[in-house]
Amino acid sequence: MEDLDGRWRDLNRLLARPGNIVGPGFEPQDEWIEFLQHQVRVLCVGAGGLGCELLKDLALSGFGNIDVIDLDTIDVSNLNRQFLFRMKDVGKSKAKVAAERVMERVQGVTVTPHFCRIEEKDRDFYEEFHLILLGLDSLEARRYMNQIACSFLEFDEDGKPDLSTIKPMIDGGTEGLKGHARVILPGITPCFDCTLWLFPPQTKFPLCTLAETPRSPAHCIEYVHLIQWPQEKGGEEFDSDDDTHMQWVYQQALKRAQQYGIQGVTLQLTQGVVKNIIPAIASTNAVVAAACTLEALKLVTLCSTGMNNYMMYVGTDGIYTHTAQYERDTQCLVCGAGVPMQVSPTATLQEVIDTLKESPALGGRHLRRPSISSGSSNLYMHGPLEESTRPNLRKTISSLVDGDGSILQVNDPGLAGPMRVSLQFRQS
Amino acid sequence: MIKLFSVKEKQQKEAAAAHGKLKQSPGELRLQKDISELNLAKGTTIIFPQGKDKLLNFEITIRPDEGLYKGGAFVFSFNVPTSYPHDAPKVKCKTRVYHPNIDLEGNVCLNILREDWKPVLSTNSIIYGLQFLFLDPNPDDPLNKDAAQMLQNDARSFEHSVRTSISRGAHIGGSYFPPCKA
Numbered sequence: 281m282e283d284l285d286g287r288w289r290d291l292n293r294l295l296a297r298p299g300n301i302v303g304p305g306f307e308p309q310d311e312w313i314e315f316l317q318h319q320v321r322v323l324c325v326g327a328g329g330l331g332c333e334l335l336k337d338l339a340l341s342g343f344g345n346i347d348v349i350d351l352d353t354i355d356v357s358n359l360n361r362q363f364l365f366r367m368k369d370v371g372k373s374k375a376k377v378a379a380e381r382v383m384e385r386v387q388g389v390t391v392t393p394h395f396c397r398i399e400e401k402d403r404d405f406y407e408e409f410h411l412i413l414l415g416l417d418s419l420e421a422r423r424y425m426n427q428i429a430c431s432f433l434e435f436d437e438d439g440k441p442d443l444s445t446i447k448p449m450i451d452g453g454t455e456g457l458k459g460h461a462r463v464i465l466p467g468i469t470p471c472f473d474c475t476l477w478l479f480p481p482q483t484k485f486p487l488c489t490l491a492e493t494p495r496s497p498a499h500c501i502e503y504v505h506l507i508q509w510p511q512e513k514g515g516e517e518f519d520s521d522d523d524t525h526m527q528w529v530y531q532q533a534l535k536r537a538q539q540y541g542i543q544g545v546t547l548q549l550t551q552g553v554v555k556n557i558i559p560a561i562a563s564t565n566a567v568v569a570a571a572c573t574l575e576a577l578k579l580v581t582l583c584s585t586g587m588n589n590y591m592m593y594v595g596t597d598g599i600y601t602h603t604a605q606y607e608r609d610t611q612c613l614v615c616g617a618g619v620p621m622q623v624s625p626t627a628t629l630q631e632v633i634d635t636l637k638e639s640p641a642l643g644g645r646h647l648r649r650p651s652i653s654s655g656s657s658n659l660y661m662h663g664p665l666e667e668s669t670r671p672n673l674r675k676t677i678s679s680l681v682d683g684d685g686s687i688l689q690v691n692d693p694g695l696a697g698p699m700r701v702s703l704q705f706r707q708s
Numbered sequence: 709m710i711k712l713f714s715v716k717e718k719q720q721k722e723a724a725a726a727h728g729k730l731k732q733s734p735g736e737l738r739l740q741k742d743i744s745e746l747n748l749a750k751g752t753t754i755i756f757p758q759g760k761d762k763l764l765n766f767e768i769t770i771r772p773d774e775g776l777y778k779g780g781a782f783v784f785s786f787n788v789p790t791s792y793p794h795d796a797p798k799v800k801c802k803t804r805v806y807h808p809n810i811d812l813e814g815n816v817c818l819n820i821l822r823e824d825w826k827p828v829l830s831t832n833s834i835i836y837g838l839q840f841l842f843l844d845p846n847p848d849d850p851l852n853k854d855a856a857q858m859l860q861n862d863a864r865s866f867e868h869s870v871r872t873s874i875s876r877g878a879h880i881g882g883s884y885f886p887p888c889k890a
């Protein structure tokens with residue numbers, strides 16, 4: 281690859297020329313490539329099946345500054361679809377190897393790996409990025425990233441989101457032959473918590489069934505994993521990434537299955553049950569990652585209108601996709617603006633609570649015993665922590681919260697769920 | 709789609725305003741609601757070893773005032789995931805107790821902790837469930853098979869074993885149950 285002239289010819293046709301299907305506000309210009317290559321910073325969360333695809337697609341679509349974060353190491357079973365990895369990489373960091381491979385193949389791209397948990401990075405780390413792409417497999421990790429992305433969001437006095445504080449996030453997910461891609465613009469499109477109902481809880485087997493009346497190979501595996509391991513291994517923490525641990529569970533589950541005349545315990549099933557693995561299919565990952573990357577390109581450049589806001593993909597009979605425009609939950613605890621309430625910064629917490637109770641706009645008449653928190657601290661709570669939080673009632677609100685625009689979270693038996701109140705400081 | 713980027717504007721934003729801190733997760737907020745609305749029976753107490761702002765780990769002590777387990781004090785640790793109430797808290801019994809539905813590792817067989825958990829349930833529901841386990845141990849759903857069999861075959865010896873283990877400590881079926889008087 282000596283002569284790179286013409287490398288971005290096709291992309292440039294899309295970005296430098298006006299068109300009929302472009303998004304509102306699109307400005308065709310040659311500088312887009314330069315902008316993608318050198319200005320925009322993208323974070324790819326996850327370097328697994330989806331992550332490998334995302335990194336490849338992003339790099340080939342002109343994104344020149346990519347960071348990737350993943351705490352996992354490469355396992356043999358990843359090699360069928362996580363195509364950036366080779367046999368000799370087994371045991372190494374996914375993020376590091378993926379970054380290295382993409383930089384080898386795509387000239388001029390910088391991929392910076394972070395071999396750690398997403399929780400190990402602070403909010404400042406995430407703030408650096410203009411765009412976050414998620415290639416994750418758990419709801420918990422998605423919700424964590426969602427909380428981070430939404431924590432940057434600020435609203436103006438009319439409750440409209442301040443566009444300069446929006447941290448866009450594009451999420452991909454696959455499960456066997458099905459998948460989804462969605463665009464989250466906090467404050468504009470629904471966040472994860474707005475549409476939590478999309479994720480049904482997983483069923484758990486009752487412990488006593490596992491112990492007394494196992495009926496399936498999964499029951500035998502779960503028994504060994506949850507009950508027999510702690511009994512026989514004393515204090516040793518079970519590690520699903522440790523091969524000897526997995527082998528032990530497999531062997532014991534096999535014995536138990538024989539005892540109860542149950543067929544079908546295999547090492548693969550053992551790993552599946554213990555790690556809660558859903559079969560991953562290379563092409564589903566490719567389809568979903570491609571959709572996500574296209575959305576990233578459209579979101580940054582507006583070269584096309586873009587997805588609004590959730591695309592589901594079903595590959596079971598042919599290819600079926602449907603894009604739904606889900607609605608935000610205006611009461612959402614993570615991305616909601618909160619109900620504005622004017623208070624004097626010198627008012628005590630007790631006075632703020634009284635104002636809250638007297639204000640019909642805040643549903644005050646429903647409030648009986650409000651408990652209040654802000655940021656990560658509980659300011660005043662009823663119940664067993666009443667005594668230890670009571671001294672706060674006499675403190676001024678400005679000494680308890682982070683300043684004008686702070687959000688109070690209010691819980692009350694009269695409310696179905698917590699309410700967000702946005703404090704507007706006014707000198708009385 | 710809305711316009712968020714422009715090649716002409718500098719993309720690096722000013723440092724965020726001071727109040728953009730990470731907040732309590734929705735799970736913690738929901739737990740805050742549960743805790744502030746707790747309705748603890750007489751003899752049941754709660755402690756938060758990590759203080760008032762760290763609600764996700766706490767301990768409940770149940771002291772039944774009737775039934776076979778009267779006079780005992782039983783400590784349960786609650787470990788609440790941030791995905792609460794989507795997922796149930798993890799509950800373990802820290803007191804070694806001779807009970808058909810609690811094994812020697814502290815696993816507890818209570819339907820709402822696993823297969824019957826629903827997000828509308830609360831910490832209160834679990835505490836009720838645990839209190840009920842001491843009033844009405846269920847030999848049909850055993851985790852401690854030995855205890856279940858004794859309860860079924862010889863209720864009087866079972867009662868005796870439970871009472872002695874609570875007041876003085878006892879060896880039952882090869883395991884030692886230290887005293888756990890309230």
Ligand SMILES: [Zn+2]
Pocket residue numbers: 470471472473474475609612613614615616
């Ligand atoms: Zn939301």
